Amino acid sequence: MLFLSAIFLLLLGASLGSFANMLIVRLKTGESVGGRSHCVSCKKPLKALHLLPVISWCYLRGKCAYCSRSIHWHYPAVEVLMAVFALIAFLRHVPVASPYQWGVIGFEIALSFCLVVIAVMDLRWKLIPMEFTVVSAMVLAAWRVLLGVPWLELIIGAIVISALLAAIVALSRATMMGEGDPVLGLLMGVVLGFPQALLGLLASFIVGGTAALALLMGGCVDRKTQVPFAPFLAIGTLIALWWGGPLEVIFRYALL
Ligand SMILES: [Zn+2]
Structure with missing residues (x-):
């Protein structure tokens, strides 16, 4: 079976x-x-x-x-x-015994679907589909609330992450990221909730920074090349989704 x-x-x-x-x-x-x-x-x-x-x-x-x-x-x-x-x-949810668990599995598949579409579009054309991202964020947020996650947690996550990314876009005059990234941040915040979304963002920066450094040292890009950031936000979201619990414990210990 x-x-x-x-x-x-x-x-x-x-x-x-x-x-x-x-x-x-x-x-x-x-x-x-x-x-x-x-x-x-x-x-x-x-x-x-x-x-x-x-x-x-x-x-x-x-x-x-x-x-x-x-x-x-x-x-x-x-x-x-x-x-x-x-x-x-x-x-991740084996043995699946209840309809609730299928609901969670469905949510995770839907989330990865939306992330893959956005990440590939950004990789190929440096383009984040705004309407698709906003609609995905709303549907996925509703799905999470139905699964019993407190909606306030999701709203705070969305506000914090999109505000942080919008600040980076404004301060760097859109050289480090594009206008689409804060919108994707909205999706990341609303699916992970607070404080898990912060963990996701941190993971995106670590993976993205490492990849950019490797590309720079390998001579594949120079300092002026715009590296699409959506794939890294997508990776960070999945890392927080899959390992958010254990990572949070590690960070709490590291900070205390
Ligand atoms: Zn043909």
Whole structure:
């Protein structure tokens, strides 16, 4: 039963990844979400065989079946990531005995879905989809309140994190971060609540700082390159979600 559930969650995650890929492209082009899937370069509608998560990409060797234009790496990457995140959400709550636990698993999968869409858009186009981020924040906040988290905790988290990020944007004159980052901070604050969200932000800075330093030393970027920060906010959010409890204990000891 456990094995079957795990397989089901992997498949569900990969399918959600496919959906995330479509959203990523259509949020950028402004196309409606309803229409049939098609190749981004030749616009030919795709067949069911071309839409299987990961498998189709491997079978087509990363190229469109009609025009042979290469398919961006984010397609298989997002599908694999979402499959892994769905599996992690499930394994974190095994053995799942109550509908409440499924509610929590659903919340964690939905959160990783929103984070993946935002992070990939920022990585590819240095663009944070504002409307999508705000709507995601509202839906995820409502979901958390339904799961019994005090709403005040979430509101404080949202205010603190977005205010901190807005201050950094203003003080650095948007050289360190873009206008979209405080909006993503709103989402981070509202899903983690206070004080967990602060932990998430700290984790984002540590991971982001380390990555920027490594890229700088490796000669991949120079001091003027804008490094998209949304992927690091997404990573920080997941770190606080997965290990927030133990990390909080460590920080309390370190500060006392
Ligand atoms: Zn094509």
